[in-house]
Amino acid sequence: MANNNPENQSARLPKNNNNDNSYITKSGSIHGDAPTRGPLTPLSGEDRRKAASLDLKINQQSTTGLPHGGKKFHEVFQWKQGRYADLPSTKISEMMKSNGLDNAPTQSLLSVVNGILDESFQRKNGEIPLRVACLLRKVVQEIERRISTQADHLRTQNNLFKIREEKYQSRIRVLEALAAADNGEETKPVANHTQQTQTENFKVEEKRKVENSKVEEKRKVENCKVEGKRKVEKPKVEEKRNVENPKVEEKMNVEKPKVEEKLNVENPKVEEKRNVEEVREDKSELEKETDKNIKEIASLKQELEMAKMMHEERCLEMEKENEGVKAALQARLKELESLLADSNNRVKELEITTESKCQKWNMKVNIYQSYMDSQFSTMRELRLTSDAIKQELVKTQKSYFEEFNQLQKKIKALADAAGNYREVLAENRKLFNELQDLKGNIRVFCRIRPFIPGQSGNKTIVDSIGDNGQLVISNPSKPGKEGNKTFKFNKVFGPTANQADVFSDIQPFIQSVVDGFNVCIFAYGQTGSGKTYTMTGPNNATEEEWGVNYRALNNLFKISQNRRTTIVYEVGVQMIEIYNDQVRDLLAAKAVPDASMHPVLSTSDVIDLIDVGFKNRTVSATAMNERSSRSHSIVTVHVRGKDLKSGNCLYGNLHLVDLAGSERVDRSEVTGDRLKEAQHINKSLSALGDVIFSLAQKGAHVPYRNSKLTQVLQSSLGGQAKTLMFVQLNPDAVSYTESLSTLKFAERVSGVELGAARSNKEGKDVRELMEQMASLKDTIAKKDEEIERLQVLKDLKNGYPGMDGEHHRTGSLSDRHSEAESQQSTDDEKSEISEAGLSVGAETEGSAEYTHSPGKSKIASKIRLLQKPPSPRSESPKGPPGIKKSLSSNSIKPPLTRTTSKTLK
Numbered sequence: 001m002a003n004n005n006p007e008n009q010s011a012r013l014p015k016n017n018n019n020d021n022s023y024i025t026k027s028g029s030i031h032g033d034a035p036t037r038g039p040l041t042p043l044s045g046e047d048r049r050k051a052a053s054l055d056l057k058i059n060q061q062s063t064t065g066l067p068h069g070g071k072k073f074h075e076v077f078q079w080k081q082g083r084y085a086d087l088p089s090t091k092i093s094e095m096m097k098s099n100g101l102d103n104a105p106t107q108s109l110l111s112v113v114n115g116i117l118d119e120s121f122q123r124k125n126g127e128i129p130l131r132v133a134c135l136l137r138k139v140v141q142e143i144e145r146r147i148s149t150q151a152d153h154l155r156t157q158n159n160l161f162k163i164r165e166e167k168y169q170s171r172i173r174v175l176e177a178l179a180a181a182d183n184g185e186e187t188k189p190v191a192n193h194t195q196q197t198q199t200e201n202f203k204v205e206e207k208r209k210v211e212n213s214k215v216e217e218k219r220k221v222e223n224c225k226v227e228g229k230r231k232v233e234k235p236k237v238e239e240k241r242n243v244e245n246p247k248v249e250e251k252m253n254v255e256k257p258k259v260e261e262k263l264n265v266e267n268p269k270v271e272e273k274r275n276v277e278e279v280r281e282d283k284s285e286l287e288k289e290t291d292k293n294i295k296e297i298a299s300l301k302q303e304l305e306m307a308k309m310m311h312e313e314r315c316l317e318m319e320k321e322n323e324g325v326k327a328a329l330q331a332r333l334k335e336l337e338s339l340l341a342d343s344n345n346r347v348k349e350l351e352i353t354t355e356s357k358c359q360k361w362n363m364k365v366n367i368y369q370s371y372m373d374s375q376f377s378t379m380r381e382l383r384l385t386s387d388a389i390k391q392e393l394v395k396t397q398k399s400y401f402e403e404f405n406q407l408q409k410k411i412k413a414l415a416d417a418a419g420n421y422r423e424v425l426a427e428n429r430k431l432f433n434e435l436q437d438l439k440g441n442i443r444v445f446c447r448i449r450p451f452i453p454g455q456s457g458n459k460t461i462v463d464s465i466g467d468n469g470q471l472v473i474s475n476p477s478k479p480g481k482e483g484n485k486t487f488k489f490n491k492v493f494g495p496t497a498n499q500a501d502v503f504s505d506i507q508p509f510i511q512s513v514v515d516g517f518n519v520c521i522f523a524y525g526q527t528g529s530g531k532t533y534t535m536t537g538p539n540n541a542t543e544e545e546w547g548v549n550y551r552a553l554n555n556l557f558k559i560s561q562n563r564r565t566t567i568v569y570e571v572g573v574q575m576i577e578i579y580n581d582q583v584r585d586l587l588a589a590k591a592v593p594d595a596s597m598h599p600v601l602s603t604s605d606v607i608d609l610i611d612v613g614f615k616n617r618t619v620s621a622t623a624m625n626e627r628s629s630r631s632h633s634i635v636t637v638h639v640r641g642k643d644l645k646s647g648n649c650l651y652g653n654l655h656l657v658d659l660a661g662s663e664r665v666d667r668s669e670v671t672g673d674r675l676k677e678a679q680h681i682n683k684s685l686s687a688l689g690d691v692i693f694s695l696a697q698k699g700a701h702v703p704y705r706n707s708k709l710t711q712v713l714q715s716s717l718g719g720q721a722k723t724l725m726f727v728q729l730n731p732d733a734v735s736y737t738e739s740l741s742t743l744k745f746a747e748r749v750s751g752v753e754l755g756a757a758r759s760n761k762e763g764k765d766v767r768e769l770m771e772q773m774a775s776l777k778d779t780i781a782k783k784d785e786e787i788e789r790l791q792v793l794k795d796l797k798n799g800y801p802g803m804d805g806e807h808h809r810t811g812s813l814s815d816r817h818s819e820a821e822s823q824q825s826t827d828d829e830k831s832e833i834s835e836a837g838l839s840v841g842a843e844t845e846g847s848a849e850y851t852h853s854p855g856k857s858k859i860a861s862k863i864r865l866l867q868k869p870p871s872p873r874s875e876s877p878k879g880p881p882g883i884k885k886s887l888s889s890n891s892i893k894p895p896l897t898r899t900t901s902k903t904l905k
């Protein structure tokens with residue numbers, strides 16, 4: 001059937017229903033290459049309108065399209081059947097544009113629809129590419145168009161048939177009426193025939209209706225089957241329809257002229273009968289044909305209905321899918337919108353940041369630019385300066401060479417001067433020690449300790465302390481100036497003086513040790529007066545509280561360090577105690593003179609050693625001082641210095657002596673072992689006094705051997721040594737008697753002049769000489785003793801009976817005790833006599849008792865007569881006369897002794 005019928009062209013307009021799933025680009029063209037995976041943009045109303053107009057254009061084109069479109073369609077779709085998704089969009093759009101669908105057989109179109117749907121089902125995901133969907137819609141529209149065209153055509157045919165039928169009926173009625181009018185009998189059979197025909201017609205009509213309803217039912221029942229068989233049957237039906245439709249039409253077209261011809265040929269009047277029969281036959285035939293056509297139309301309608309239903313179902317499915325896709329796309333769109341918003345924000349932030357960076361950068365650029373400018377200008381200046389400097393340098397070089405030459409000359413002169421430096425140093429040392437000598441080789445410092453917590457009373461005996469070493473003490477039992485006594489020492493340290501103050505005055509002695517002199521520093525005083533505090537410091541002393549021991553060694557190391565370029569020093573330490581006249585090495589279990597020597601390199605070494613020594617020291621409690629030391633402790637430091645240039649050696653030693661308490665035995669309330677300890681202490685202190693006063697008398701014999709203490713200190717007590725005594729005072733009024741006794745002894749010592757000290761510079765030779773001297777001294781001492789004995793015997797013969805030689809051995813310390821005891825008397829004479837008597841008592845091993853006899857007094861008087869004039873330093877007008885007398889007791893020197901003494905000097 002021709003499709004270029006203008007009537008049918010209007011039917012070609014696309015039905016733009018709402019389920020249209022077409023997708024279109026903004027440019028308006030159908031997007032054949034729409035992505036198959038990604039989401040598609042649903043068409044808006046505007047887009048749909050554009051698509052419709054496009055379809056219209058396509059359809060319009062198709063009406064004037066290519067005559068070979070059918071062939072082309074067949075080529076494309078038959079060949080690609082089953083792979084619609086893979087069809088290139090160009091081909092599809094070409095097909096649609098080129099009017100290919102118009103000429104394609106309906107069966108092919110249906111198979112394309114089925115193929116696309118099958119492929120969609122097979123792919124499971126249900127997605128149909130846009131271009132294929134467009135094609136599908138196009139094909140379906142084509143099918144719809146054809147069906148509707150056919151339906152219209154059939155309706156037209158039917159109407160034509162009905163019109164003809166009515167026409168024939170009216171003719172039949174006319175013929176029947178004519179026949180009835182002419183021959184009543186003849187018309188009867190015609191009328192009967194007509195009635196019969198009408199009855200039959202009615203029956204046929206009813207039968208048709210029944211059959212129609214049956215067919216309808218059957219259709220409903222078989223709908224499901226049809227659905228399954230659709231794929232197979234539909235093409236057949238379509239084919240059949242396509243085959244039959246032309247036949248029917250052909251038949252109708254063929255028969256129509258025949259009928260018309262028959263009708264035209266028959267003569268209404270002559271051939272009416274014949275015509276009636278023919279008409280009857282034609283009518284029945286036509287009726288049959290009509291029934292048949294109606295049936296066909298019905299079946300076609302059914303098929304159309306089915307196809308519509310399927311199409312609608314498919315449209316619904318696609319609509320659902322579309323909604324799903326739409327929802328997903330909307331979600332995606334929202335997501336993308338939020339991403340876009342984020343991106344926009346970020347872009348804004350970045351823009352802001354970039355802008356601020358740009359500004360900063362510009363600022364930096366400006367700064368750098370200005371900096372560069374300034375640098376360039378500075379560089380220019382520098383260049384100018386550099387040139388100036390170069391010129392200056394040349395000038396300076398010249399002057400430098402001149403100065404250098406002069407300097408060389410000066411250096412030469414300095415080198416010559418440096419050669420004399422050592423000599424100058426030696427001279428300095430010599431001058432220093434000469435100064436010390438001028439100050440006196442035995443010096444006495446008095447230190448008054450403060451009241452300590454827990455001490456009862458707090459009534460002090462100290463009246464005043466003068467700057468010049470003057471100390472005034474007051475007698476608590478004699479208030480007022482009458483009871484005051486004045487003493488003069490090299491220095492008096494009051495209770496507020498600290499350890500550093502005290503050491504500052506000792507330091508020169510330490511320097512003497514390093515210069516090769518022997519030095520002895522000892523602390524003397526009653527128990528608890530602060531001897532250990534001064535020599536060592538309190539328990540667990542801090543550096544500030546360090547006593548003389550630590551400070552002396554610390555200073556010694558400092559001096560040796562300062563001199564390391566010229567003299568190398570070695571330092572060794574010994575530590576002993578003398579307890580009950582027994583010597584004990586506190587650092588090792590060996591006896592003197594082989595007390596262990598411990599080399600030390602630093603103050604910390606010394607601290608460690610002294611700590612060990614103190615742990616070993618014998619300490620026992622007494623009523624006077626709970627921490628009373630009942631032994632003498634002696635730290636001896638040996639220093640050997642080697643002059644790096646001359647190779648000569650210097651030897652010096654330092655004795656640091658913390659003497660045991662000097663309290664009176666009767667006051668310390670001790671008995672038994674403690675009494676024995678006290679007696680030993682008193683004896684050794686007496687021996688020390690004897691040695692000092694013997695030295696003061698410059699006697700040939702110095703009784704070093706009378707105690708272990710003096711033996712040990714021998715090298716540091718004598719003409720070659722420097723001696724410093726700390727007189728420690730307890731300011732408590734309770735200890736007045738002890739303090740007075742101590743002060744008197746100290747003042748006497750202070751008055752002793754030992755003569756110039758001598759350095760041990762000569763090394764080994766000096767030691768040997770010293771040893772020789774010691775033996776000579778011993779020999780002289782023995783001779784002295786003999787002379788004394790002879791003298792005494794001579795005196796006895798001259799009228800002083802009752803005195804034996806033993807009693808002539810006097811001890812200064814005994815004097816001290818006698819002095820202390822004589823405080824009860826104000827009579828100086830009496831005191832002197834008693835002192836002389838006590839010295840005898842002192843010899844009787846600790847007995848404090850003595851018998852006053854006129855014989856002893858006479859001896860004392862004789863001794864006084866023999867006393868040599870006191871040295872200026874010992875002349876203390878305010879000092880007690882007992883001191884002078886005591887000294888006089890040791891001043892009896894035979895001419896040999898004096899000579900020897902001078903010789904030794």
Ligand SMILES: Nc1ncnc2c1ncn2[C@@H]1O[C@H](COP(=O)(O)OP(=O)(O)OP(=O)(O)O)[C@@H](O)[C@H]1O
Pocket residue numbers: 448449450452495525526527528529530531532533534538625627628629630659660661662728
């Ligand atoms: N200058 C001082 N400043 C403060 N406290 C002191 C001073 N001198 C001594 N002391 C204190 O007085 C007490 C007695 O001192 P220390 O033990 O030194 O006396 P000592 O004469 O050595 O006694 P002993 O003969 O029994 O050994 C100690 O507690 C000591 O710390």
